[in-house]
Amino acid sequence: MATWQQRFPGVAEADWRDWRWQQRHALRSAEALSRVVELTAEERAGIAATADVFRLGVTPYYASLMDPHHPFCPVRMQAIPLPGEAVSGPGELRDPLGEDRNRPVRALVHKYPDRALLLVTDTCPVYCRHCTRRRITGGTEDAFDRGAIEEALDYLRRRPEVRDVIVSGGDPLVLADDRLAWVLEGVRAIPHVQILRLATRGPVTCPMRVDAALARLLRSVKPLFVVTHFNHAKECTGEAQAACELLVDHGVPVENQTVLLRRVNSSARAIADLNHRLLSWRVRPYYLHQGDLAQGTGHLRTPLSAGVAILEQLRGHTSGLAIPHLAVDLPGGGGKVTLQPDYVLSRDPGGTWFRGFRGGRYHVPEPPEAGIDCPYDEVFYPGG
Numbered sequence: 393m394a395t396w397q398q399r400f401p402g403v404a405e406a407d408w409r410d411w412r413w414q415q416r417h418a419l420r421s422a423e424a425l426s427r428v429v430e431l432t433a434e435e436r437a438g439i440a441a442t443a444d445v446f447r448l449g450v451t452p453y454y455a456s457l458m459d460p461h462h463p464f465c466p467v468r469m470q471a472i473p474l475p476g477e478a479v480s481g482p483g484e485l486r487d488p489l490g491e492d493r494n495r496p497v498r499a500l501v502h503k504y505p506d507r508a509l510l511l512v513t514d515t516c517p518v519y520c521r522h523c524t525r526r527r528i529t530g531g532t533e534d535a536f537d538r539g540a541i542e543e544a545l546d547y548l549r550r551r552p553e554v555r556d557v558i559v560s561g562g563d564p565l566v567l568a569d570d571r572l573a574w575v576l577e578g579v580r581a582i583p584h585v586q587i588l589r590l591a592t593r594g595p596v597t598c599p600m601r602v603d604a605a606l607a608r609l610l611r612s613v614k615p616l617f618v619v620t621h622f623n624h625a626k627e628c629t630g631e632a633q634a635a636c637e638l639l640v641d642h643g644v645p646v647e648n649q650t651v652l653l654r655r656v657n658s659s660a661r662a663i664a665d666l667n668h669r670l671l672s673w674r675v676r677p678y679y680l681h682q683g684d685l686a687q688g689t690g691h692l693r694t695p696l697s698a699g700v701a702i703l704e705q706l707r708g709h710t711s712g713l714a715i716p717h718l719a720v721d722l723p724g725g726g727g728k729v730t731l732q733p734d735y736v737l738s739r740d741p742g743g744t745w746f747r748g749f750r751g752g753r754y755h756v757p758e759p760p761e762a763g764i765d766c767p768y769d770e771v772f773y774p775g776g
């Protein structure tokens with residue numbers, strides 16, 4: 393018998409595999425969660441303290457991955473609130489990334505010159521306790537209805553500089569295929585939009601959502617990249633693998649963004665194991681995010697040095713393909729910047745001294761000539 397059948401006795405397999413059943417039966421209370429895990433007093437206190445702070449919701453599928461006995465289970469820690477979540481710490485913000493000041497219309501964040509982020513829903517199959525966009529996924533704004541999305545599409549049509557559109561939310565995969573097709577085809581019809589991305593945690597939180605019909609839809613608006621959000625190897629189930637491989641087999645590339653979470657995945661071993669598994673499914677680690685300064689997430693954030701130390705333990709020691717960019721999204725709207733271990737020991741006029749990944753001192757001399765203009769650019773890019 394599969395673990396889920398022991399945890400959810402009496403549920404028919406056809407229901408379990410139905411993503412709508414999963415969403416309708418999300419666990420939304422201490423009482424519902426206590427049927428699956430032995431809730432600690434702290435978790436019960438967290439659920440009570442955050443009742444008016446941020447939504448609680450966990451698909452039965454994601455709940456079935458929880459360790460029923462260990463409160464530090466990475467799936468539990470991502471889905472069950474702790475009392476710290478009701479506390480807004482120093483420097484934490486309602487809008488940590490300064491998105492609202494870069495929202496020319498309600499359903500669109502346009503912060504970078506050539507990229508824009510479209511908000512298509514405020515709901516998710518699972519509400520992550522570290523969610524950075526909780527002011528939206530908390531459900532305190534109006535819904536993103538057809539009118540709001542039409543307005544965003546109109547804005548995009550008038551902005552020829554936008555060549556990359558990220559369809560996000562909330563989780564866009566809570567939408568049915570016809571609604572999603574309307575959004576994606578609407579964006580695809582804008583001639584200057586070169587690439588689309590679909591930012592979704594669906595493969596992690598409700599992998600049954602990803603079926604052949606969805607994969608065909610995503611392929612039909614190519615080039616579209618799915619960007620998903622696995623944080624721990626415990627999430628790497630057969631169902632999640634099938635979802636990711638179905639997308640890749642349909643020619644839809646899948647990238648992963650991990651949020652670095654204190655005591656959830658804050659070790660080189662956890663990140664390396666996760667990324668090795670994802671790569672074996674042809675899912676490429678893209679970003680490792682330092683936790684944003686969202687209200688109530690202080691207990692889940694790591695010191696900035698932790699991410700750098702993890703990268704240092706990966707670089708050289710494992711496949712470069714398994715090493716993501718460590719991103720810090722600057723509070724207030726400065727955008728993402730990246731951090732990496734510093735391998736430069738010193739510079740001199742003749743070159744640069746480095747340390748290698750195993751230590752030692754290595755000198756890289758400067759070339760004889762410093763000019764770097766590309767004369768053929770004028771031929772290949774006539775008129776500038």
Ligand SMILES: *Cc1c(COP(=O)(O)O)cnc(C)c1O
Nearest residue numbers: 501502503504507508509558728
């Ligand atoms: C992260 C982000 C993007 C995309 O950034 P990339 O570095 O291109 O992945 C675009 N818009 C917003 C608002 C973002 O937060």
Ligand code: SF4
Nearest residue numbers: 516519520523562593
């Ligand atoms: S799936 Fe994404 S948007 Fe939804 S709660 Fe989790 S982090 Fe937030």
